[in-house]
Amino acid sequence: MAHHEHAAEHAHHDEKPAGIMRWLTTTNHKDIGTMYLVFSLAMFLIGGLMALVIRAELFQPGLQFVDPGFFNQMTTMHALVMVFGAVMPATVGLANWMIPMQIGAPDMALPRMNLFSFWLLFFAFMLLLSTLFLPGGAPAAGWTLYPPLVLQTGDAFPVAVFAVHLMGASSIMGSINVIVTIMNMRAPGMTLLKMPLFSWSWLITAYLLIAVMPVLAGGVTMLLTDHFFATSFFNPAGGGDPVLFQHIFWFFGHPEVYIMILPAFGIVSEIVQTFSRKPIFGYEAMVYAIASIAFLSFIVWAHHMFTVGMPLAGQMFFTLSTMLIAIPTGVKVFNWTATLWRGSISFEPPMLFAIAFLFLFTIGGFSGLMLAIAPADFQYHDTYFVVAHFHYVLVPGAVFAIMAAVYYWLPKWTGHMYDMKLANIHFWMSTIFVNVLFFPQHFLGLAGMPRRIPDYATQFSDWNMVSSIGAFGFGLSQLLFVYIILKAAKGGAKATAGVWEHPADFPAGLEWTVPSPAPYHTFETAPEVK
Amino acid sequence: MVDETAGAGARRGLAIELIPNCSLTPRQALGFFASLCVVSFAIAGFFVARGLWPVLPFAGLEMAVLGWALYASLRRRRCTQTITVTDEAIEVVTRDARGARTESFPRHWARARLVRARGWHPSRLVIESHGRSCEIGGLLTEEERRGLHSRLRHVIGGVNESPALHAAPGA
Numbered sequence: 001m002a003h004h005e006h007a008a009e010h011a012h013h014d015e016k017p018a019g020i021m022r023w024l025t026t027t028n029h030k031d032i033g034t035m036y037l038v039f040s041l042a043m044f045l046i047g048g049l050m051a052l053v054i055r056a057e058l059f060q061p062g063l064q065f066v067d068p069g070f071f072n073q074m075t076t077m078h079a080l081v082m083v084f085g086a087v088m089p090a091t092v093g094l095a096n097w098m099i100p101m102q103i104g105a106p107d108m109a110l111p112r113m114n115l116f117s118f119w120l121l122f123f124a125f126m127l128l129l130s131t132l133f134l135p136g137g138a139p140a141a142g143w144t145l146y147p148p149l150v151l152q153t154g155d156a157f158p159v160a161v162f163a164v165h166l167m168g169a170s171s172i173m174g175s176i177n178v179i180v181t182i183m184n185m186r187a188p189g190m191t192l193l194k195m196p197l198f199s200w201s202w203l204i205t206a207y208l209l210i211a212v213m214p215v216l217a218g219g220v221t222m223l224l225t226d227h228f229f230a231t232s233f234f235n236p237a238g239g240g241d242p243v244l245f246q247h248i249f250w251f252f253g254h255p256e257v258y259i260m261i262l263p264a265f266g267i268v269s270e271i272v273q274t275f276s277r278k279p280i281f282g283y284e285a286m287v288y289a290i291a292s293i294a295f296l297s298f299i300v301w302a303h304h305m306f307t308v309g310m311p312l313a314g315q316m317f318f319t320l321s322t323m324l325i326a327i328p329t330g331v332k333v334f335n336w337t338a339t340l341w342r343g344s345i346s347f348e349p350p351m352l353f354a355i356a357f358l359f360l361f362t363i364g365g366f367s368g369l370m371l372a373i374a375p376a377d378f379q380y381h382d383t384y385f386v387v388a389h390f391h392y393v394l395v396p397g398a399v400f401a402i403m404a405a406v407y408y409w410l411p412k413w414t415g416h417m418y419d420m421k422l423a424n425i426h427f428w429m430s431t432i433f434v435n436v437l438f439f440p441q442h443f444l445g446l447a448g449m450p451r452r453i454p455d456y457a458t459q460f461s462d463w464n465m466v467s468s469i470g471a472f473g474f475g476l477s478q479l480l481f482v483y484i485i486l487k488a489a490k491g492g493a494k495a496t497a498g499v500w501e502h503p504a505d506f507p508a509g510l511e512w513t514v515p516s517p518a519p520y521h522t523f524e525t526a527p528e529v530k
Numbered sequence: 531m532v533d534e535t536a537g538a539g540a541r542r543g544l545a546i547e548l549i550p551n552c553s554l555t556p557r558q559a560l561g562f563f564a565s566l567c568v569v570s571f572a573i574a575g576f577f578v579a580r581g582l583w584p585v586l587p588f589a590g591l592e593m594a595v596l597g598w599a600l601y602a603s604l605r606r607r608r609c610t611q612t613i614t615v616t617d618e619a620i621e622v623v624t625r626d627a628r629g630a631r632t633e634s635f636p637r638h639w640a641r642a643r644l645v646r647a648r649g650w651h652p653s654r655l656v657i658e659s660h661g662r663s664c665e666i667g668g669l670l671t672e673e674e675r676r677g678l679h680s681r682l683r684h685v686i687g688g689v690n691e692s693p694a695l696h697a698a699p700g701a
């Protein structure tokens with residue numbers, strides 16, 4: 001009888017408001033995590049459509065579908081949507097879902113602020129996307145917003161600056177929440193060096209965000225005052241310097257790249273150890289490597305500006321400091337490989353994406369090393385080689401890691417196993433087409449094709465055609481991804497608490513100790529950390 | 531967290547201390563916050579020195595929000611409750627930002643009642659007697675609150691019951 005009463009209390013406790021009000025007013029970390037993930041998937045599709053407009057136009061030389069002005073709007077908006085709307089919110093969604101579960105906390109430290117930061121982001125993107133319909137169109141100066149070009153934007157200019165401010169505020173609140181949750185709400189016994197690497201990578205990412213976001217906010221505010229209040233921060237006529245904006249932007253922009261990739265490192269570490277059935281090789285070295293990469297990201301920004309002109313000592317410094325990043329990154333790649341060594345490896349979809357990440361992110365890393373060499377960069381700068389480089393880092397790097405994370409934790413979120421066969425097809429289609437899409441862009445860049453142009457010389461035709469075919473193939477593959485997620489959310493084979501096979505001598509993380517789907521309130525009692 | 535100590539004699543009885551789980555001490559939080567301020571203001575200072583002063587107010591605003599967030603999260607530490615059960619009475623001392631308040635109930639006529647969770651609202655555990663009630667364990671997790679309710683039922687009994695303190699399991 002007593003037992004029944006207890007069970008009834010449990011069931012009652014899981015009760016939650018239904019319908020739209022649940023999603024508008026929820027402060028539960030899982031609901032907010034889901035909202036972030038759905039939002040980022042929607043933005044991924046919208047940003048992807050913009051990429052397809054770009055690749056359709058570049059399918060052959062000449063102007064086919066859009067005018068050059070709209071083409072520039074597409075390149076700018078594609079970048080802003082993908083960086084701030086797709087990749088960052090996806091990692092924030094994963095953080096919301098997984099960090100409290102991984103550290104044994106009942107929820108995020110500041111649940112109301114958590115909800116506020118999500119809706120702020122949503123509103124920011126509605127504003128940003130609305131600029132496409134304003135007189136003069138959306139911003140078209142590139143995601144770097146360099147003056148004086150960006151000051152020629154039409155009515156969209158103040159709206160875009162406001163949207164960037166809101167996105168920044170949302171990111172800062174999200175980071176503060178992660179930091180306070182990890183620092184103050186870990187379960188008894190969960191010391192920092194027992195934390196899963198995903199939580200570690202997010203703690204360091206949150207530090208980075210907090211350090212650089214005021215710089216971006218200050219930078220875009222100065223653009224605004226130069227435009228509307230006659231200040232001259234970046235206007236040479238009034239004693240300002242437009243190159244200063246480039247320094248400001250890249251002081252934010254380079255760490256921003258790591259803000260997107262560090263959580264990916266954490267995700268891949270979790271997956272590689274689970275599917276190798278071995279604890280990660282060199283756990284502490286992995287933590288220190290992430291921290292070193294984060295630190296180095298602050299002192300390399302001017303490698304984006306070699307062609308702007310700087311003293312030889314500056315070129316030497318930024319070349320060498322950029323190359324230094326290869327050391328901690330090499331430590332990570334070595335440790336992932338060493339974890340695989342003699343592991344009982346199995347190739348479920350999360351592992352397939354993690355292995356692809358390992359190979360393809362490394363290609364992006366190597367082309368980054370080439371770009372770090374100042375005299376070589378003079379040749380590569382603003383060519384398609386740069387486009388190929390950063391897309392290798394961000395698509396088979398960050399995006400593949402996010403897909404791996406979804407396939408890894410989806411059964412924990414929905415309580416259902418997804419269709420493995422379709423997920424394998426999705427993996428192979430994505431991996432083949434992402435290489436068809438981006439690898440030829442290395443050749444185009446080395447042959448001298450500039451980036452951000454709607455038309456090009458005929459000698460670039462063949463590889464552009466191949467690249468565009470890859471783009472449409474990759475885009476179509478992602479519809480399969482959406483279908484797999486929806487199918488798993490609706491039903492499927494029941495997932496166990498552990499979901500994946502965890503060997504007895506290598507205990508699973510705390511998130512695998514709770515039932516699947518994870519209960520609405522995860523840890524009603526503080527878990528035991530061994 | 532629920533911490534329980536049995537007193538030396540029957541007069542002192544059983545003391546149950548309710549404290550929230552915080553992995554950060556105020557001193558650690560201060561050090562952590564100071565280290566973040568140093569980094570953030572050093573970066574802002576670097577840009578201010580080059581005439582780009584609008585970075586500074588944003589850095590200041592951000593640090594203020596971080597400071598508030600840490601304070602709000604740590605404020606939970608100050609909220610504790612001590613429940614002392616003797617042969618005659620149950621004394622509940624509640625400490626929070628407003629100070630300490632003590633409420634006392636005759637043990638023989640008191641009972642612990644768990645009001646079940648409803649919708650967004652968590653369950654509530656109250657000690658009540660003679661039309662007066664006092665909420666306890668508001669800072670605990672659901673499972674801890676249910677455990678405390680079960681423990682108090684053993685120690686206090688129902689209305690018009692006074693189980694021997696030394697006979698209560700765990701006493």
